[in-house]
Amino acid sequence: MSEKIKMATREAYGKALAALAPEMPELVVLDADLSGSTKTKEFAKVAPERFFNCGIAEADMIGVACGLASCGKVPFASSFAVFAAGRAFEQIRNSVCYGKQNVKIAATHAGITVGEDGGTHQAIEDIAIMRSLPGMTVLVPSDWVQAMWAVRAAAEYKGPVYLRLGRLAAPQVYEEDRKFEWGKGLLVRPGKDIVIFACGMMVSEALTAAELLAAEGVDAAVADIFSIKPLDREFVLEQARKCGAVLSVEEHTVLGGLGSAVAETLAEAGLGLPFARLGLQDQFGQSGKPAQLLQHYGLDGASIAAQVKALLARK
């Protein structure tokens, strides 16, 4: 593998938009005064006439995106996940999803790795609320390679998409030429004792956990569920049956997100396996360095490995 690059998925988003700008004339980008942080500025540099700063007015931004989409444009609207999914939730519900508008919401600074800005700025419930909307696709890329793919795939897909992106420079998981499939789960590391379903940056933390466990003789599989919705149920069940124990890990509340989606799938299939959900346990985040926060909330590799061992004791 060529040398790995650490890069935030928001950086990849900005690069992908800029790359798409010349080849996709219908692409338009909107932001709510955070273009330097969401990286939509990269698009504004190459296609200023198709970039619209809507000011600190997220609700209006989503509506404007809908109007543009209704006229054949492909709008990407960006802000921090707390404001995009939270502040503008009902606009996303009624104007975007009920209206079946071809709007892409690219929300950055999702999860606790926002760091020092603290709990007000760390979206921990956006997957849950976006997943609940009829017609919404929810993508959580795990590294910059996948994020680049996801931006292009979302632009080409017709319909509402919520793209969850991170602030923190994250490890590269995939080779640059890696191909991904819309709506599919992806086995990143095979294993036979337990499968860890993860999304976003938690995929690389889960891989770290798997390395630590391997040294102790535990063979953990790691699966990337970058498409939370649609969820690749068959893949989830297949991996669960193969390993006989399941752990979900997400930088999000355990209520309604990836863990819930996996739990629904296992329960509906009647799979009563040892299963646990890691994430925020019905609590908000707080200020701190991203690495400290991951450790504090039990989402770093070592903590995940410890949870795996506890779970396997129930097997």
Added chain:
Amino acid sequence: MRTEEYAAAMRREIIRMLAAAGSGHPGGSLSATDIMAVLFNEELRIDPKDPRDPNRDRFVLSKGHAAPALYAALALKGYLPVEQLTDLRKLGSPLQGHPDANKLPGVDVSTGSLGQGLSQACGMAIAGKLDNKDYRVYAVCGDGEQQEGQIWEAAMLAAHYKLDNLTAFVDHNHLQIDGDIEKVLSPEPLADKWRAFGWHVIEIDGHDLAAIRAAIDEAKTVKGQPTMIVAETVKGKGVSFMENQASWHGSAPNAEQAAQALHELGEG
């Protein structure tokens, strides 16, 4: 058809469909009728045979609860049979309680949640400018709707981006569900607010067809600014017992009331 007749026919259809549905919003439909009659009968460059023509004028009913007025205007224009209007609010009908663009041709975007239509109209106006198209975008807002913060977000954006291809109306009938808008939460002085937000403002009698016509024409001559037409209206206009009654915001007439209303509206 003369626009006076178009408006009168719209009002009769509004009453008929609401009576058939047994629920809905007569007051704000009747107050917006004359504005929409001028738009649909005289102004809008639209064609029922090609409802998705990219060059068509756009119409956004930001006060989506006045859907009966929109459905009546569309039916009279030929988008759907007039007889179908009594399917309003029935299971499986394209005539949803609030306008659904995916179910009824002629509806440009889905609305109903107040405050959201004007932003969508702004997006359409920006798209028109990006594509160098000469279509115009029209939006009708409620006066109670002016209490939504999103309206003022859209107001800033439309002025900032100089959306002179956008003409909006406030159907200023002074009443909302809970009563007098000035008692619930006053949005006044409305015209001054829109001026302060950078819009070209025209104040008219919203039931004077010539004044509506003239305001629409004036808006087309304005460069570099969107236009807001503050239209002074009467809630329930045309039906004596509904006029200026907040209680007719969201309740349908029964058979007897409908018969009286239709008689007043010149049913022959």
